Amino acid sequence: MTYGFxxxxxxxxxxxxxxxxAPALRAYGIRCVHVISSPDLPELYRNQFVPTDYIREIHxxxxxxxxxxxxxxxxxxxxxxxxxxxxxxxxxxxxxxxVDHRNPLxxxxxxRDKVLMNEQVTRAGLRAPxxxxxxxxxxxxxxxxxxxxxxxxxxPSRSAGVTGVKICRSLGQxxxxxxDVLTTQSIYGQPNEDVIAQTYSEGQEYxxxxxxxxxRHKVVSLWEVHRDRxxxxxxxxxxxxxHTEARFGALLDYATQVLDALEVRxxxxxxxxxxxxxxxxxxELNARLHGSLDPRLTTAVSGxxxxxxxxxxxxxxxxxxxxxxxxxxxxxxCGHVLLLSSRVGRLNKPFAWPAIEALPxxxxxxxxxxxxxxxxxxxxxxxxxxxxxxxxxxxxxxxxDCHRIREIEERFFQEPEAVIxx
Numbered sequence: 001m002t003y004g005f006x007x008x009x010x011x012x013x014x015x016x017x018x019x020x021x022a023p024a025l026r027a028y029g030i031r032c033v034h035v036i037s038s039p040d041l042p043e044l045y046r047n048q049f050v051p052t053d054y055i056r057e058i059h060x061x062x063x064x065x066x067x068x069x070x071x072x073x074x075x076x077x078x079x080x081x082x083x084x085x086x087x088x089x090x091x092x093x094x095x096x097x098x099v100d101h102r103n104p105l106x107x108x109x110x111x112r113d114k115v116l117m118n119e120q121v122t123r124a125g126l127r128a129p130x131x132x133x134x135x136x137x138x139x140x141x142x143x144x145x146x147x148x149x150x151x152x153x154x155x156p157s158r159s160a161g162v163t164g165v166k167i168c169r170s171l172g173q174x175x176x177x178x179x180d181v182l183t184t185q186s187i188y189g190q191p192n193e194d195v196i197a198q199t200y201s202e203g204q205e206y207x208x209x210x211x212x213x214x215x216r217h218k219v220v221s222l223w224e225v226h227r228d229r230x231x232x233x234x235x236x237x238x239x240x241x242x243h244t245e246a247r248f249g250a251l252l253d254y255a256t257q258v259l260d261a262l263e264v265r266x267x268x269x270x271x272x273x274x275x276x277x278x279x280x281x282x283x284e285l286n287a288r289l290h291g292s293l294d295p296r297l298t299t300a301v302s303g304x305x306x307x308x309x310x311x312x313x314x315x316x317x318x319x320x321x322x323x324x325x326x327x328x329x330x331x332x333x334c335g336h337v338l339l340l341s342s343r344v345g346r347l348n349k350p351f352a353w354p355a356i357e358a359l360p361x362x363x364x365x366x367x368x369x370x371x372x373x374x375x376x377x378x379x380x381x382x383x384x385x386x387x388x389x390x391x392x393x394x395x396x397x398x399x400x401d402c403h404r405i406r407e408i409e410e411r412f413f414q415e416p417e418a419v420i421x422x
Contacts, residue, residue: 004077004100005077006030006077006078006314006315007030007031007075007077008030008031008032008033008055008074008075008076008077009021009022009025009030009031009032009033009076009077009078009079009080009314010032010033010034010035010071010074010076010078010079010080010090010093010094010097011032011033011034011035011054011079011080011081011082012034012035012036012037012079012080012081012082012086012089012090012093013035013036013037013041013045013081013082013083013085013086014032014034014048014049014050014053014054014082015045015046015048015049015082015083016045016048016082016083016289016291016292016293017082017289017290017291017292017293017295017306017307018080018081018082018083018288018289019048019049019050019053019082020295020307021080021082021289021307021310021311022034022050022053022054023053024307024308024311025311025314026053028311028315031055031074032053032054032055033054033055033056033057033058033071033074033076034049034051034053034054034056034057034058035057035058035059035060035067035071035089035093036049036057036058036059036060037060037081037083037085037086037089038060038062038085038188038189039059039061040189040190041083041085041188041189042187042188042189045083045188056070056074058070058071060089064089064092064093064096067093068093068096068097071093071097072097076097076099077099077100077314078099078101078266078314079091079093079094079097079099079102080267080268080310081288082288082289083160083188083288084112084158084160084188084286084287084288085158085160085186085188085190087108087111087112087287087288088108088109088112091103091105091108091111092105092108101213101214101265101266102265102266103263103264103265103266103267103287104263104265107120107262107263110262110263111262111263111264111285111287112158112287113157113158114155114156114157114158114196114284115131115133115157115194115196117262117282117284117285118131118198118282120261120262121258121261121262121282123261124257124260124261126254126257126258126261126282127254127276127278127279127280127281127282128281128282129153129198129199129200129201129281129282130147130198130199131196131197131198131199132144132196132197132198133157133194133195133196133197134194134195135182135193135194135195137175137178137179137182137195138175140154140174140175140178140195140197141171141174141175141178143197144168144171144174144197145171147199149199150168150169150170150200151167151168151169151200152167152168152174152197152198152199152200153165153166153167153168153196153197153198153199153200153233154166154168154174154177154178154181154195154196154197155181155195155196155198156181156186156192156194156195156196157192157193157194157195157196158186158190158192159186159187159188159192160186160187160188160286160291161187161291161380161381161382162232162233162234162235162379162380162381163186163187163380163381163382164180164181164184164186164192165232165233165380166180166231166232166233167200167229167230167231167232167233168231169231173231174197178195178197181195182194182195187381187382201274201276201281201283202274202276202277203274203275203276203277203281204224204225204274204275205224205225205226205227205272205273205274205275205283206222206223206224206225206251206272206273206274206275207221207222207223207225207238207270207271207272207273207290208222208223208243208251208252208255208269208270208271208273209221209222209223209268209269209270209271209289209290209306210255210259210268210269210271211267211268211269211306211309211310211313211320212259212264212265212266212267212268212269213265213266213313213317213320213321214265214266214317214321215260215264215265216320216321216324217255217256217259217264218309218313218320218323218324219243219252219255220268220298220302220304220305220306220309221240221243221290221298221301221302221305221306222240222241222242222243222248222251222252223238223239223240223241224238224239224240224241225238225272226238226239231379232379232380234338234340234378234379234380235338235381236337236338237335237336237337237338237402238335238336239333239334239335239398240297240298240301240302240333240334240335242328242330243328244327244328244330250279250280251273251275251280254273254279254280255271255273255280258271258273258282258285259271259285262285262287264285264287267287267288267310268287268288268289268290268306268309268310269285269286269287269288270285270286270287270288270289270290270291270306271284271285271286272284272285272286289306289307289310290306292336292366292381292387293305293306293307293336294336294363294364294389295307295308296363296364296389296391297334297335297336297363297364297389297390297391298334300331300332300334300363300391301330301331301332301333301334301391302328302329302330302331303328303329331393332391332392332393332394333391333392333393333394333395333398334363334389334390334391334392334398335389335390335398335402336387336388336389336390337387337388337390337402337405338378338381338384338387339351339356339378339384339385339386339387339388339405339409340378340384340385340406340409341369341375341376341377341378341383341384341385341413342377342378342409342410342413343375343377343413343418343419344375344376344377344419344421344422345374345375345419345420345421345422346372346373346374346375346419346420346422347369347370347371347372347373347374347375347418347419348371348417348418348419348420349371349415349417349418350370350371351367351369351385351386351412352408352409352411352412353365353367355408356388356405356408359388359390359401359404359405360392360397360401361390361391361392361397361398361401362388362389362390362401363389363390363391364388364389365386365387365388365389366386366387367385367386368384368385368386369385369386375419388405390402
C-alpha cells in the first residue's frame with residue numbers, strides 16, 4: 001500500500017465528538033481547516049466550535065464553488081465531518097478537491113437519507129425494515145392500516161438523536177407522530193420535509209463504532225444499547241461489550257455488509273442494529289464519529305477510542321491493515337448514561353451534579369441544563385439533562401452505579417422546589 005503524508009485535514013462542523021479531531025491531528029503536526037456547513041446551524045453546535053484549533057475557518061453559504069475556491073490553495077489530504085447534516089457537503093468538497101481517499105459522492109445521499117439508506121441495504125439482499133415514505137400524514141396512516149401490523153416506527157428521514165422518532169401502537173399514535181414530524185424541524189434546525197413509517201424490529205439494539213480505509217473495516221467498539229421503548233425510544237444507557245466474543249460474529253458480519261452496501265470506504269461510522277430473532281437488521285447508519293463520546297472510556301477498556309482510531313488510520317494505513325488481524329485485549333467495563341428529567345417546568349436549583357460525580361465509577365459529565373432552563377420530560381437527547389461517563393473494573397459495579405444514577409434523579413425531582421411548574 002502506498003500512501004502520502006497528510007499535511008492538512010478539512011473538518012466540516014467540528015462539533016460533538018468531532019471537536020476532539022483537530023487537537024488530536026495537530027498533535028502530529030497536521031493542520032486543520034474548518035468549514036461551518038450552514039449559517040442556520042443551531043447554537044447548540046456552533047457553541048462547540050473552537051476557531052483556534054484551525055488555521056482557517058470558512059462559513060459555507062450554500063455556494064459550493066465559493067467554498068471550494070477558499071480551499072484550493074491548501075493541500076487537503078482528508079475530509080471529515082462531525083454532524084450528519086454535514087455529510088453530503090463533506091463528500092462534495094472531498095470530490096471537488098480531488099481528495100484521494102474519499103467515499104463515493106454518488107452514494108452520499110444513501111449514507112444520510114434513511115429512506116435511500118434502507119432501499120440500498122435491501123437491494124444488497126440484507127435484512128432491513130419494510131418502509132413507506134410520504135409528505136402526507138394521511139398517506140402514512142393508510143400504509144400502516146394496509147400493513148395490518150403494529151407497532152411501527154415513525155421518524156424523519158434526515159434527523160438525528162432520535163428527535164421525532166416514535167414507536168406507535170395505534171393508528172392514532174401514527175397520525176399524531178407523522179403530523180408532528182411534518183410540522184417540526186430536525187435537531188439541525190432544518191424542516192422535516194417527509195416522514196417514514198417502518199416496521200418495528202424486536203430485539204437487542206447494538207451500536208457498532210468502526211473506522212474504514214480502502215473499503216476495509218475495523219470495529220473500534222460494540223455498545224449494548226438500552227432504551228425506554230414505550231413510545232419515544234429514549235436512550236437509557238449504553239455499555240461497551242467485548243466484540244471479540246463468538247456470539248457477536250453474525251452481528252459484525254452483517255455490519256460489515258451494510259458498510260459495503262452503502263459504499264463506506266473511508267472514515268469513522270456509527271451503525272445502529274437490532275439483533276432480532278430472524279437475525280440482525282438495520283436501524284440506521286451515521287457516517288461519522290459516535291456523538292457525545294468521552295474518548296477516555298473505551299481507551300481504558302480496549303486501548304483506543306473512535307477518535308484515536310480515526311486519526312491513527314489516517315496517519316498509518318498499513319498499521320491499520322495489520323491491526324485488523326490483531327487480538328483486542330479488554331480491561332474493565334464502561335458506559336454512557338443519559339440523565340433524565342421526569343418533570344415539566346423550569347429548573348429552579350442546580351441538579352444533583354455532586355452526587356453524580358461522587359459515584360465510584362464516575363469518569364466524566366456533560367451538563368446540558370442550568371437553573372432557569374426550561375425542562376420537559378426526557379424523550380430524546382435534546383430534552384435530557386446531560387450524560388455521564390462511567391468506568392469500572394467489574395461489570396457488577398458499573399451496573400450498580402447506573403442504578404444509583406436513577407435513584408439520584410428520583411430524589412432530586414421529588415423535591416417540590418426543584419422545578420417551578422409552568
